[in-house]
Amino acid sequence: MSTETFDPQLLDYSNRPPRLPSPPNEANDRIDIPLDQRMRMYELQQELRQFEKRAYDLFMQNLVKGTSHLSLGMEAVATGFAMAMRRDDYTFATYRGHAHTLARGVPMGPVMAELLGRGTGLLGGKGGSMHLTSVEHGMMGSYAIIGAHLCIANGAAWSAQMRGSDQVTVAFFGDGTTNIGAFHEAINFAAIWKLPIVFVCENNLYMEYTPIDLVTPVEHPAADRAAAYGLERIVVDGNDADEVYDTARRLIEKARSGGGPSLVEAVTYRHGGHSRADPGKYRPKEEVDAWLQRDPLTLYHQRLLRLGVPEIELTKIAQDVARRVDEATEFAKSSPPPDPESLMTDVWADGGSSWRR
Amino acid sequence: MRQRLTPSGGLVGEAPFDIQLTRRLYRAMVFARTYDRKGMALQKQGRLATYAPFEGQEAAQIGAAAALEPNDWVVATYRDAALMWAQGYPWELLFAGRTGDERGGSPPEHVPVMPPSITVGGHMVHAVGLAWAEKLQGTDRIALTSFGDGATSEGDFHEAMNFAAVYEVGCIFLCQNNGWAISLPRERQTKSATIAEKAIAYGMPGIQVDGNDLFAVYEAVKEAADRARSGGGPTLIEAVTYRRGPHTTSDDPNRYRDPAEVEEWARRDPIERVRIYLSEHGAWDDEWQAAIEAEAQAEIDRAIELAESMPPLGPGEILDAMFETLPPHLEAQRRELVEGLR
Numbered sequence A: 001m002s003t004e005t006f007d008p009q010l011l012d013y014s015n016r017p018p019r020l021p022s023p024p025n026e027a028n029d030r031i032d033i034p035l036d037q038r039m040r041m042y043e044l045q046q047e048l049r050q051f052e053k054r055a056y057d058l059f060m061q062n063l064v065k066g067t068s069h070l071s072l073g074m075e076a077v078a079t080g081f082a083m084a085m086r087r088d089d090y091t092f093a094t095y096r097g098h099a100h101t102l103a104r105g106v107p108m109g110p111v112m113a114e115l116l117g118r119g120t121g122l123l124g125g126k127g128g129s130m131h132l133t134s135v136e137h138g139m140m141g142s143y144a145i146i147g148a149h150l151c152i153a154n155g156a157a158w159s160a161q162m163r164g165s166d167q168v169t170v171a172f173f174g175d176g177t178t179n180i181g182a183f184h185e186a187i188n189f190a191a192i193w194k195l196p197i198v199f200v201c202e203n204n205l206y207m208e209y210t211p212i213d214l215v216t217p218v219e220h221p222a223a224d225r226a227a228a229y230g231l232e233r234i235v236v237d238g239n240d241a242d243e244v245y246d247t248a249r250r251l252i253e254k255a256r257s258g259g260g261p262s263l264v265e266a267v268t269y270r271h272g273g274h275s276r277a278d279p280g281k282y283r284p285k286e287e288v289d290a291w292l293q294r295d296p297l298t299l300y301h302q303r304l305l306r307l308g309v310p311e312i313e314l315t316k317i318a319q320d321v322a323r324r325v326d327e328a329t330e331f332a333k334s335s336p337p338p339d340p341e342s343l344m345t346d347v348w349a350d351g352g353s354s355w356r357r
Numbered sequence B: 001m002r003q004r005l006t007p008s009g010g011l012v013g014e015a016p017f018d019i020q021l022t023r024r025l026y027r028a029m030v031f032a033r034t035y036d037r038k039g040m041a042l043q044k045q046g047r048l049a050t051y052a053p054f055e056g057q058e059a060a061q062i063g064a065a066a067a068l069e070p071n072d073w074v075v076a077t078y079r080d081a082a083l084m085w086a087q088g089y090p091w092e093l094l095f096a097g098r099t100g101d102e103r104g105g106s107p108p109e110h111v112p113v114m115p116p117s118i119t120v121g122g123h124m125v126h127a128v129g130l131a132w133a134e135k136l137q138g139t140d141r142i143a144l145t146s147f148g149d150g151a152t153s154e155g156d157f158h159e160a161m162n163f164a165a166v167y168e169v170g171c172i173f174l175c176q177n178n179g180w181a182i183s184l185p186r187e188r189q190t191k192s193a194t195i196a197e198k199a200i201a202y203g204m205p206g207i208q209v210d211g212n213d214l215f216a217v218y219e220a221v222k223e224a225a226d227r228a229r230s231g232g233g234p235t236l237i238e239a240v241t242y243r244r245g246p247h248t249t250s251d252d253p254n255r256y257r258d259p260a261e262v263e264e265w266a267r268r269d270p271i272e273r274v275r276i277y278l279s280e281h282g283a284w285d286d287e288w289q290a291a292i293e294a295e296a297q298a299e300i301d302r303a304i305e306l307a308e309s310m311p312p313l314g315p316g317e318i319l320d321a322m323f324e325t326l327p328p329h330l331e332a333q334r335r336e337l338v339e340g341l342r
């Protein structure tokens, strides 16, 4: 920890001891999930993966407006939770929110168009990668201020509690977020008020460039904090969609039935860099290689083969997804930029922006 | 919960220090209570602004200060006058601050105590900064920050604790859990069973002590101070005590709590149990009590006189203590104020 000395200017942690993944748990093959649902979970992970790869390519072609943060390697978390959620449940995500948006059923076309800043985008091209929101899908937004959305998510959960609507809120955040004051305030508040919310830490071992363990005095930045709020300590394999799903359905059910909030830590890894064109070279090579091997899609693919699904069916799914990603890309690229008239709209709830005039 | 001295003055295990020091600290607690009661009375006479009493919390504050070295930093709250005084902050400046005089927030140069923080939790980050600075300079000076149970729900608590633990700085986090944050009881403040166990989240030791027990508080803070000074990093101490008075003079606790609870805690008085202990060791009698009460009264009266005889601040001077050099926008505001009043 603090006995290690690094020059923060260098942003190079590649000579640190690698933090390697645990071996996959084959016993998770036996988690009670119907096969057709597993097929859908495979398909969803393919969608998230292929969409993100395309987003990366488009970014490199300078077609994505602003920055972007990809979830490549982290698909199992979004998949496991989205599958366990009810249609009217709420999702809150960070700027790393493409996967969570798509997983809630938001169509690829408008999301892609939003990344490209087109008028047909999910937010009319005015939000971009970091602000994906679709209230009708329960996707309550992607937020760029670390930790701030956890307090907002509490508001949604509190509203559901007051309305007696049985809706559950799921709020995703990164490992780095656990050291922000807002994290502490949000979890404490939710625990005391017994809010129907599940806090999900996607621990990908890094913040922007800094390894989380350099700035956190406990091994598990979220799970090891649970005790401070009187909550259960929960760590899951964030690269195994079935394990994530199994935990998600338990905790969402608990929240829905008045059992209060939970805090889960899903251990995962981002295949690429933090954002933009960051190649993520500050990480030990052995570590990156090991986690690329421990890919959630590979794991799921192998599981389905073990469960007797013919390879050809999986290939067909992947091909179908590829076609849809192509279509979404075409849709986005051929869409016009936003109408300049739209600049002054969508500031207030009534659609206006009176203060600007 | 660690205890060394029961409410009836019985010793559990060994006393952490001798009778002479016990007498000195007893006397200090009597001074503190005299100040506190005087503060309440002066506010009612309109001579102080809002006052936040600490009656019942004397052992937590005096015991903690006794375990520090004279130049260790103390960064505390509006309810910590006894702690601040014990580390060198003069009574008259504590009074002056409560009259609304900005000079009350400027301790003499050699006093290692920050002015009291009204912002709940904000000062804990400052304490970590001081301790970090000492660490970087290679001194063995440490910092103690005191705060309430309510402050543990602030984001600043979390950031301060995490930073202190990661950088292994010599900071002691002393939480005086007095049962209430204004009208919010401890049970509704946080879901964890104790405040001490919040230390787990930061990989640091957490200790829960009877905060009305001078010996136990001293021992816990001493242990934390020794660890901090030898490079062992921070400690969280929860001193379980009780706010016997109102939150401040603007508060009526009868609206939200049962007076029976207050009576119950009066029976666990932190000063009385030391009195019984001293008495049983032949180190207390009525005569000495009367003598120290008279000394306390005289010292507090003198402090009030000093505070009240300070020439009033001119309107242009209220910003003087804030910055070494006033930023231009405040300089402009000062000018506007002075000219507007002319």
Ligand SMILES: Cc1ncc(C[n+]2csc(CCOP(=O)(O)OP(=O)(O)O)c2C)c(N)n1
Pocket: A094, A096, A144, A145, A146, A147, A173, A174, A175, A176, A177, A178, A202, A204, A206, A207, A208, A274
């Ligand atoms: C309050 C705040 N501070 C700093 C930043 C800059 N910032 C953007 S992403 C990031 C790292 C967050 O890491 P983590 O929570 O682990 O999420 P990840 O990006 O790994 O998903 C930081 C510090 C910010 N957006 N908000």
Ligand SMILES: Cc1ncc(C[n+]2csc(CCOP(=O)(O)OP(=O)(O)O)c2C)c(N)n1
Pocket: B079, B118, B119, B120, B121, B147, B148, B149, B150, B151, B152, B178, B180, B181, B182, B243, B247
């Ligand atoms: C940041 C901030 N929020 C709110 C307040 C208002 N306030 C003053 S004291 C207090 C309660 C603090 O309770 P606790 O930390 O238990 O300390 P105690 O007053 O019991 O000593 C509050 C909410 C404040 N001063 N600062």
Ligand SMILES: [Mg+2]
Pocket: A174, A175, A176, A202, A203, A204, A205, A206, A207
């Ligand atoms: Mg991260």
Ligand SMILES: [Mg+2]
Pocket: B148, B149, B150, B176, B177, B178, B179, B180, B181, B182
């Ligand atoms: Mg309190």
